[in-house]
Amino acid sequence: MSVPDAEAFRAEVRDWLATNLTGEFATLVGRGGPGREHEFVEERIAWERRLGEGGWIGLGWSEEDGGRGLPWSHQVIFYEEYARAGAPGRAGHVGEQLLGPTLIMFGSSEQKQRYLPGILSGAEMWCQGYSEPGAGSDLAAVKTRAELRDGQWHVDGQKVWTSLAQFADWCFVLARTDAAAERHHGLSYLLVPMRQPGVDVRPIVQLTGTSEFNEVFFDDVRAAAQDIVGAPGDGWQVAMGTLAVERGVSTFGQQMGFRQEFEAVLAAAHANGAIDDPQLAARLVEAWIGLQVMHWTALATLGARLGAGPGNAPGTEANVAKLMWASWHRDLGELAVDVGGPEATLTGPDYDLTDAQRLFLFTRSDTIYGGSNEIQRNVIAERLLGLPREAR
Amino acid sequence: MEFFDTPEQEALRDALRSFTRKHATPERVRAAMASQTGIDEAAWKSLSNDLGLLGLAVPESVGGAGAGFAEVTVAVEELGRVLLPSPYASSALVVLLLAESVAPLAEELLPGLADGSLVGAPAWHADLSVGADGSLTGTAGNVVDGAAADVFLIAMGRDLLAVRASAVTVTPQPTLDQTRPQASLRLDAAPAVRVGESARALALHRVLTAAECLAGAEHCLDVTVGYLKTREQFGRPIGSFQALKHRCADLAVEVAAARSAVRAAVWTAALPEHAHPEQARPEVSLAALAPLAALVASRTFTRVTGEMIQLHGGIGFTWEHEAHLYFKRAKSSQLLLGSDTALRAEIGRVAGLLR
Numbered sequence: 144m145s146v147p148d149a150e151a152f153r154a155e156v157r158d159w160l161a162t163n164l165t166g167e168f169a170t171l172v173g174r175g176g177p178g179r180e181h182e183f184v185e186e187r188i189a190w191e192r193r194l195g196e197g198g199w200i201g202l203g204w205s206e207e208d209g210g211r212g213l214p215w216s217h218q219v220i221f222y223e224e225y226a227r228a229g230a231p232g233r234a235g236h237v238g239e240q241l242l243g244p245t246l247i248m249f250g251s252s253e254q255k256q257r258y259l260p261g262i263l264s265g266a267e268m269w270c271q272g273y274s275e276p277g278a279g280s281d282l283a284a285v286k287t288r289a290e291l292r293d294g295q296w297h298v299d300g301q302k303v304w305t306s307l308a309q310f311a312d313w314c315f316v317l318a319r320t321d322a323a324a325e326r327h328h329g330l331s332y333l334l335v336p337m338r339q340p341g342v343d344v345r346p347i348v349q350l351t352g353t354s355e356f357n358e359v360f361f362d363d364v365r366a367a368a369q370d371i372v373g374a375p376g377d378g379w380q381v382a383m384g385t386l387a388v389e390r391g392v393s394t395f396g397q398q399m400g401f402r403q404e405f406e407a408v409l410a411a412a413h414a415n416g417a418i419d420d421p422q423l424a425a426r427l428v429e430a431w432i433g434l435q436v437m438h439w440t441a442l443a444t445l446g447a448r449l450g451a452g453p454g455n456a457p458g459t460e461a462n463v464a465k466l467m468w469a470s471w472h473r474d475l476g477e478l479a480v481d482v483g484g485p486e487a488t489l490t491g492p493d494y495d496l497t498d499a500q501r502l503f504l505f506t507r508s509d510t511i512y513g514g515s516n517e518i519q520r521n522v523i524a525e526r527l528l529g530l531p532r533e534a535r
Numbered sequence: 536m537e538f539f540d541t542p543e544q545e546a547l548r549d550a551l552r553s554f555t556r557k558h559a560t561p562e563r564v565r566a567a568m569a570s571q572t573g574i575d576e577a578a579w580k581s582l583s584n585d586l587g588l589l590g591l592a593v594p595e596s597v598g599g600a601g602a603g604f605a606e607v608t609v610a611v612e613e614l615g616r617v618l619l620p621s622p623y624a625s626s627a628l629v630v631l632l633l634a635e636s637v638a639p640l641a642e643e644l645l646p647g648l649a650d651g652s653l654v655g656a657p658a659w660h661a662d663l664s665v666g667a668d669g670s671l672t673g674t675a676g677n678v679v680d681g682a683a684a685d686v687f688l689i690a691m692g693r694d695l696l697a698v699r700a701s702a703v704t705v706t707p708q709p710t711l712d713q714t715r716p717q718a719s720l721r722l723d724a725a726p727a728v729r730v731g732e733s734a735r736a737l738a739l740h741r742v743l744t745a746a747e748c749l750a751g752a753e754h755c756l757d758v759t760v761g762y763l764k765t766r767e768q769f770g771r772p773i774g775s776f777q778a779l780k781h782r783c784a785d786l787a788v789e790v791a792a793a794r795s796a797v798r799a800a801v802w803t804a805a806l807p808e809h810a811h812p813e814q815a816r817p818e819v820s821l822a823a824l825a826p827l828a829a830l831v832a833s834r835t836f837t838r839v840t841g842e843m844i845q846l847h848g849g850i851g852f853t854w855e856h857e858a859h860l861y862f863k864r865a866k867s868s869q870l871l872l873g874s875d876t877a878l879r880a881e882i883g884r885v886a887g888l889l890r
Contacts, residue, residue: 327859332714409888418890425876428883432827435819439795466743466784523787528760531775 175232178505192264222396330378567620573716583651615747622680629655681718690733
């Protein structure tokens, strides 16, 4: 397949969204983004299937893997237009953005044949089983165990902060398969079906009052012997590969979302007169400056990886970018309610939050998940600046 | 968008680094600081004649190298990184602006400016009135490299005017940052010629200064991190302590942000003024990007140099250590660029954020 002209491609994306984000899907506009992942999940899964039919999943994957082999510049266009149209938060992002690239990098050809089509069509939803109550920033401390008995993996343990677990068909699980090994050794990366006895999903009520995340309990849960990605004991390397691809080209869609959020805060400031407060005005300008800086930083990061496929993971620039956007977004959340003033202290009935309140509260998670700000600083200090590791 | 050096720019950067390794030694910088002019004359001669650095932006038809704004930025960065005491940044800006000018005076001055026999300097902080004959009367302060200059560029309203130093009373001023001299000017019916637009001049000035700040910040972060790797206390390198590592990481993020801002501004400023419609056009105008880069880069430079002193401990407080030179350069640049409040207000207006 040849690469279409960029502007023609932009028009194609726009037209498709305008045609398809209608009817049953019209209500999904603006839904399911950060802080709203709990909304309309069933409908958003149906929307994933529509996206799959349209060929909009796996744009950057090679054609051999079932994708469209488009360069990053086109993927950027897709994400920008997707956000511009207010299309819903992607229920399938865990499969497309995390597991898919991991399988492309580390999976066997049988695993790719079995699992990539379900991601590309939106037919199978995935969730991520990494964090545990005792293994947050220190992921290597996972205690979930898996044992190969009678031709099956038997999995026992507890995962936490698992998005969309109650809707997922599958979970990729980081589990200890060698009890004698320590830390990063003896871990394995297993593909575990979620719809089976012994899987218990319990939503976590967050400080927003809503539940995007879950606890997942595994009690003698089974996975097929061949559903291990990489060799037994190589789970850490595979899991790190997933974490690295987590911050890829979708950055641009995220930034388009940021821009829309900023515009809303700015409009609110003009509407209620907060813009006349010099300090709030200064913070709004600083927020706009931050948007520009993040945009160019993302361009530079991607430019450095020009032509890089999903197998080419970014380096420490991803950590710099994460620290930048997480802090920026949290500041925007504070600015949003500061602009609102006393009005921002009132919610709707049943703790129905305004957009500003949701931004204010939900962005507290941005600086924690996907590597907290503190972990990002450790990585930047050690890998980018080459400072010595802390004495342990 | 070009975020990285082209092969030619990389070669230029390499050449400049070998040049500055040779000329911008601590001894040479200190000697120039203590000298009457504040300029390392030998280095200035060499960069003008041997490197032809001032002719970078001069069209080949007038004997220059025919390079562009991005190349001049590379030079400003590399000289600024080592605080080479020379009027390069001032004079190169004047060359850039006169190279864009159609005024006969520009054509007359360019050859001398391009070979370094003449020096140009902008005067931003002026309080002047225009006489009936177009001459200028009044004063200007904080003119960087003013004592060395043969020609001044002065913004009056929308116009950029050129005034010969021979028509001006120039008084050198003692400066906090001794690596960059300043002077005050007194004009008494000094003849002035329009050579361009003041907005363009101010924008390019801000971008160049921002680039210089970025290079200084990069240098200071490098030096500080290097020190933390070798300095031992409590039996281990102090750079292994998380409290210090996190501060360095935050500085690294700030420097990365400044780099993004400067690169975007340089890229936009280097676009031909009437870019071909098919060429990439910036989403955000130079009118917003120039003050943005100036704000972000000078703030970053100031912060990094303050941390440089603190993280070096006592040695960072000495006259002997280089930290104070950068600390003073950073704050001076920030103050000369205008207050954060003023720059933010300007960005807000230009970007249509404020009413």
